[in-house]
Amino acid sequence: MAMFTKRGAEAVTSATTEKDDDNSVILPFTSGTTYKVRFKSAEDSVEYYAYGIFGKVNTFVPKVPSERNAKGFVTDNPTIWDRASELLYAEAKAAKDAGDDDTYEKIRKQAYLLKGKPKYLVAFVNLADGQYGVVDLTPKQASGVFATIQKYAKRLDKLAFELSKTGSSTNTTVSLTPILDMDEELTEQERKNFEAADALEPFDFALFETCLYVADEAEQTKNLEIAGFDIRRLGLSSEAAATAADGAVTPLPKNDGNKPEIIF
Template sequence: MSMFTKTGAAAAASAQSTNEKKESAIVSFGSGTTYKVRFKSLEDSVEYYGYGIYDKVKTFVPKNPAVRNDRGFIESNPTVWDRAEQYYRDLQRKAKDAGDEKAAEEYSKLAYLYKGKPRYLIAFTNLEDGKDVVIDLTKKQASGVLAAINKYAKKLDKLAFELAKTGSSTSTTVTLTPILDMDEDLTDKERANFEKAGDKPFDFELFETCLYVADEAEQTKNLVIAGFDIGLIGLSLGAPAPAADEAPPITGDAPDVKF
């Protein structure tokens, strides 16, 4: 194996290239935040399945995600977090079969902690500085925002909106309200940025800068941080994970099981 990775013309091209990593387009959207925005299109949104636990493990996406069908049910390649969820789903089912509803409910709550949940990235133009940026929302939050965008879909080139978040902890509400009097409620700069926003479509590659990707080793460490005993699913820190054909099969028929 050569110690040189590129030679000749390829080396010259590499030396002169600019491979700077794009800055993340995602913006902070904590409770109490308000943005004046323009939406270019209802299509400027994406869905992904995120894992994490509030105040313990920051939301991440697996480097090698599970294969899901159109309904979001896992069909193959479960992640270690999916296997942690399944561990508690199995206990939930056994408790339910035994008539222990209280235990079944507790196992259901534990399973939900490790469940991959659909989340949504939605792009907009921040009228304060004219930049195209992205917010990350839960399914419930995104549902309301996208419904409002859809309601005014034919007027997106004429209407600015106020995007706001209120509430605390896991009980937050996101609202999207049209700004009906843009002459009165927008500054000259904001109106100028509104007009400029229509010059070009949103760059979908910016969505790629918004998510934190974790490989299996980091996912396993995150399970430990979350308080899950990884030995229960045959894992240990520093040890290789079992091959896909050796991993426990994904089963379960609880009402809220998605695989």
């Protein structure tokens, strides 16, 4: 669980205040998708920090995560991507101090792309099949979802919800709406699955780990090169990265829609 920085109520607070596995419980959540769900607990969520660049490097979490404080700042054991980002931020600051605002803005944007960013995994019972499912959310998306869950926290065993995503690209919106007339709005099978959820065991937080792509240091190094960063600036070499990974420099496997895809 080291890859997750917050769970349950802590994940909710963090969001609102501001592994490749065939058995993964992550569900595709593209724009236009709607799930009818039941929440077994208001605590079934975790925060994690994701790295990647849309269109270049698919989202991953480091095998050995950096240590962060309560505000999310790296305090120890920075990843290779953290080190690259910090180096660029330092250069951006130097440019700003020198009065070169154009260079400052250009380098700052590059540094932000390499920076780890918080995301949230939220678990629920999918009423379509009566099994647990998980969706991956940005802080803004999670904030609204968590607010609704907290609003109805005392009635989660009585209410079903519609979880929907709309919009496109970076302008997607996620909504969570209670279904007030379950007799009218749920199918017979969905109502049966809602009732059967009473007998389900509590969500196993270990299942969250099946939702993420984990990269070791060698793969992070390869992907940093793919992102366009000169790893020699960190005292690394392509040859060393290739040797450590027992292969040539290649991008992450193509995202099949069932793994988190972050847009920075």
